[in-house]
Amino acid sequence: MSAEALSVTYKVRSGFLGSVHREIKPVDGVDLSVRAGEVLTVIGESGSGKSTLGFALLRLVKPSAGRVFFSGKDIGRLKASELRALRRHMQIVFQDPYSSLDPRLHVKDIVSEPLIGSGMKDQSEIEARTARAVSLVGLGPSAMSKYVHEFSGGQRQRIGIARAIVGDPKFVVLDEPTSNLDVSIQAQILNLLLDLQSGSGASYLFISHNMAVAQYLSDRIAVMYAGEIVERGTAKDVIGEPMHPYTKDLLSCVPTMDISKKVTDVKISGDPPSFTDLPSGCRYSNRCKYAFDLCREKRPALASAGGREVACFLYHKEEKDPGASVR
Amino acid sequence: MTDALKVSGLWVDYRTKSAWASAVRGVDLAVREGEVVGVVGESGSGKSSVALAIMKLLPANARARGRVEVLGKDMVGLPSRDAHLYRGSGVTMIFQEPMTSLNPVMRVSEQLSEAVLSRVEHYKLEMFRSDSIAVPGGPDPRFSMPQARPAPPPKEAIQALRQVRIGDPERAAAKYPHELSGGERQRVMIAMSFLLRPRVLVADEPTTALDVTTQAQVLSLLLGLSKDEGTAIVFVSHDILVVGQVAQRVAVMYAGEIVEFGPTEAVLKNPLHPYTKGLIGSIPSGFKGGKRIEQIPGAPPDIMRLPSGCKFNPRCKFAMDRCRAEETALKELEDDHFVACHLY
Numbered sequence: 001m002s003a004e005a006l007s008v009t010y011k012v013r014s015g016f017l018g019s020v021h022r023e024i025k026p027v028d029g030v031d032l033s034v035r036a037g038e039v040l041t042v043i044g045e046s047g048s049g050k051s052t053l054g055f056a057l058l059r060l061v062k063p064s065a066g067r068v069f070f071s072g073k074d075i076g077r078l079k080a081s082e083l084r085a086l087r088r089h090m091q092i093v094f095q096d097p098y099s100s101l102d103p104r105l106h107v108k109d110i111v112s113e114p115l116i117g118s119g120m121k122d123q124s125e126i127e128a129r130t131a132r133a134v135s136l137v138g139l140g141p142s143a144m145s146k147y148v149h150e151f152s153g154g155q156r157q158r159i160g161i162a163r164a165i166v167g168d169p170k171f172v173v174l175d176e177p178t179s180n181l182d183v184s185i186q187a188q189i190l191n192l193l194l195d196l197q198s199g200s201g202a203s204y205l206f207i208s209h210n211m212a213v214a215q216y217l218s219d220r221i222a223v224m225y226a227g228e229i230v231e232r233g234t235a236k237d238v239i240g241e242p243m244h245p246y247t248k249d250l251l252s253c254v255p256t257m258d259i260s261k262k263v264t265d266v267k268i269s270g271d272p273p274s275f276t277d278l279p280s281g282c283r284y285s286n287r288c289k290y291a292f293d294l295c296r297e298k299r300p301a302l303a304s305a306g307g308r309e310v311a312c313f314l315y316h317k318e319e320k321d322p323g324a325s326v327r
Numbered sequence: 328m329t330d331a332l333k334v335s336g337l338w339v340d341y342r343t344k345s346a347w348a349s350a351v352r353g354v355d356l357a358v359r360e361g362e363v364v365g366v367v368g369e370s371g372s373g374k375s376s377v378a379l380a381i382m383k384l385l386p387a388n389a390r391a392r393g394r395v396e397v398l399g400k401d402m403v404g405l406p407s408r409d410a411h412l413y414r415g416s417g418v419t420m421i422f423q424e425p426m427t428s429l430n431p432v433m434r435v436s437e438q439l440s441e442a443v444l445s446r447v448e449h450y451k452l453e454m455f456r457s458d459s460i461a462v463p464g465g466p467d468p469r470f471s472m473p474q475a476r477p478a479p480p481p482k483e484a485i486q487a488l489r490q491v492r493i494g495d496p497e498r499a500a501a502k503y504p505h506e507l508s509g510g511e512r513q514r515v516m517i518a519m520s521f522l523l524r525p526r527v528l529v530a531d532e533p534t535t536a537l538d539v540t541t542q543a544q545v546l547s548l549l550l551g552l553s554k555d556e557g558t559a560i561v562f563v564s565h566d567i568l569v570v571g572q573v574a575q576r577v578a579v580m581y582a583g584e585i586v587e588f589g590p591t592e593a594v595l596k597n598p599l600h601p602y603t604k605g606l607i608g609s610i611p612s613g614f615k616g617g618k619r620i621e622q623i624p625g626a627p628p629d630i631m632r633l634p635s636g637c638k639f640n641p642r643c644k645f646a647m648d649r650c651r652a653e654e655t656a657l658k659e660l661e662d663d664h665f666v667a668c669h670l671y
Contacts, residue, residue: 039615045538046509152626153370182369182565187609187622194615209538216611216620235614253543255568257610259595263572264547268540270494271508 001057001090001171001203002033006066008049008056012276024275026052028227029066031302034171034203041206041214041235044224045250045272050207051095053224054173057205058090059083070171088118088167095176097156101148101163107134108144111162118167133166134159137192154185158192165196175207190216211254215239223247226273226283233308243310245288282313290314331559332358332381332418332527336393337403339376339385348630350376352583353393355657358527358559363550365574365591366563367606371627373583374563378531381561382420383410397527415445419525423532425512429504435515436500439484442522487518491548510541517548524556531563546573567606571595576663579603582628582638585657589664599666601643637669645670 008027014020026049034040044050055061057068059075068075070090075083091114094100101110112130120126134143137158148156157177164172174193178186194217197204208214214221215235222232223244231244242248252266270287273279279286285295294313305315339351351373358364368374380391383402395402397417405413414420422428430438488496491514504512513533520528530549534542550573553560564570570577570591577594579587579602587600598604608621625642628634634641640650647669655667 045540154626182627183567183606184369184609184623185626187611187620190611191619191622194619210611211539212611215614217615219615239614250539253539255566255572257568257571257595257607257612259571259592263539263543264550266543268543271510271541272538 001068001070001205003057003068004031004066006030006032006053006056006068007064008052008061009064014276022276025064026227026275027056027063030227030229032057032222032229034205036170036203037201038219039197039204039206039217040220040222041208041218042222042224042229043208043211043214043250045209047226047272047275048224049227050209050224051175054092054175054205054207058092058173060092085118088114088120089169090171090173091164091167091169092173092175093157093160093164093177095179097153097160097180101156101159103148106145106147107139107159107162110148110159111166114163114167129166130162133162136165136196137162138188152185154181154188157181157189161189161192161196165200165202168200169202171203171205173205173207176209178213179208179210186213193217211239211251212256223250226278227275228283228311229302229309230284230312231308231310232302233310237306237308241306243306243308243315244284244312245290245314246284249287282311329360330357330396331360331362331398332356332561333396333399334377334381334394335396337377337380337395338392339373339380340390340392342388342390343631347390350389350583350630351380354580354583354585356561356578356585356588358561360526360559361553361557362576363553363560363562363574365567365570365577366561366580367565367567367570367577368580369565369606369627371582371630372580373630374580375531377580378420378529378561378563381527381529382414382418383407384420415442416523416525418527418529419520419523420529420531421513421516421520421533423535425509425516425536426504428516429512431504433503434500435488435502435504435507436484439487439500439515439519439522440481442519443481443483446523483522484518487521488515490521491515491518492544493518510537510545513537513541513545514548517545517552520552520558521556525558527559527561528552529561529563532565533562534569535564535566542569549573567595568610579606582633583630584638584655584667585665586639586655586667587665588657589661589666593661593664597664599660599664599671600639600668601645601670602639605642637667 006027007025007029009023009025012022012024030053042050042053056063108130111133112126115126115129139158178189206217218235221235221238222229225246231238231247242251249268253263255263273283281296281298282300285291300311300313302309302311303316334354334356337351337354338349340347340349354377366374379385381395385391391403397413402413485496485500488499493499493511493514534545552558562570562574574591577591578585581602587594587603598607605623611620623642628638636652637650637655640646649669655669657665657667659665660671
């Protein structure tokens, strides 16, 4: 799965009776590739565009620019029927296991939907694959003919995962699948995901705001801020030795077992910017303690430095026309 | 230091079709002036019921038993019509979702002014001056409620917004809650607490809905409130690491009981109860391919069908016969470090 210069634009209305039309770009010119068999985590705060990016890769929202390739095919050029057939190989697990599962369907009908949707007709194969997916996520056979309201949050998320893996997908987007769960249940789901991923060799794009979870699951991490990727590299590089000032600030705010490291001493001013009011130049420039004039004038491009890619003028000041290479 | 809040033998029961179900079963908790005590637990552990019982805000189908003393006065026995005398400058609460605790049709400035007025009224009653605690029954509060609101935002309200580091406080004061970000709304709630100068603040998951960078800012504001005003804070959270950042002492709740209680560092670095150990063990740490995190098998029990003996025994890998037969009680094992477990 890869994306080139992917952008998503939403139209927003504001002002009296929505008289003012504006466009916002929650995903702005993102290049991304998820390699076969790897877990790539996109980490970011709320409003960074990370979920929209995941949706755009699966074409659950239509990108306004750029192209997405899946197994060598440009999925933007596929007919609706071709895309539908492909869906079973590119799946998603949603954040909220309450609103993303149909309360009127039995578990077996929820889990088998991607198979039926992709045009599978053979009843016995559908049943066999469904039963296998349900048992892989650790639910008993008795779960098959129950409704979702009979399950706890953690078990519901297992049902959502079963639905995603039932068609042996090559690519799965996991949109904060554990953020609504208690820590002891989260641990069960994270270990389950690790086992399923290594067992199937599928590629996972994990979307998260939780550094510890990202570190535990991912081979590589991409840090997103205000619609752009600002740093990308192996989990060990990005978390162990962050380079972008935003990644550094973000990590310093995460509480750890070391309680002598006080997040309350961290001085980060302000909130993430709104897409309707982005700062000029680097989007982190108004909160960055290292910002200098160039940062406020030009957008830094993602370029290699220190064994990873980072979009910051601290590491490549001599860039001629950074704005152009972002496009 | 005196105890600003003292909870003893607190039970909270909810009425169901057939019987009363106890969500909190015999909780003791004391918070000193200027101290932050964390209450950690997963959903259904009863931590939020403890918070609501302290506030006297339990829903109509619930009842509280035991004692909740704020500056020495019991709140459980207080008639509901007098409860407002305690809320505000006595005890106040910050909720997880600030949008639902702010009035959507009032400007921020008006809501902050209300807090100022409410404090002034409380001080007239002289109930919450720590030097003179009067008993309700003096001036009838129903006749001394504010008559009119001041039109411009009082300086104090603007000052409080500045204190919680909201950029351009004059502009924020003129806004409605929906025009603010989540972090700003939570900071408005804390500004309100600054204005009320409560003796006790109950914060129920105050940073759960916030991003980590905003969370760090809000945590530091709450710490400031306890240091500068001597406010006793009960910090309720599912996240033991967040609690570790602010609390001097922490109580771990499971199935309606406190199973471990002690100084934060001792509980985090040397957890005694198998549940606390499991909770800390299930925090993701390390890189992919490294050590697998432990997981506690199963799920917390349904309060309608609690196991006999220790409530954690069906999920505990150390469970013995005694754990299934005999209830546990908190024992002091180290200095100020209590645990309710038959292993010790």
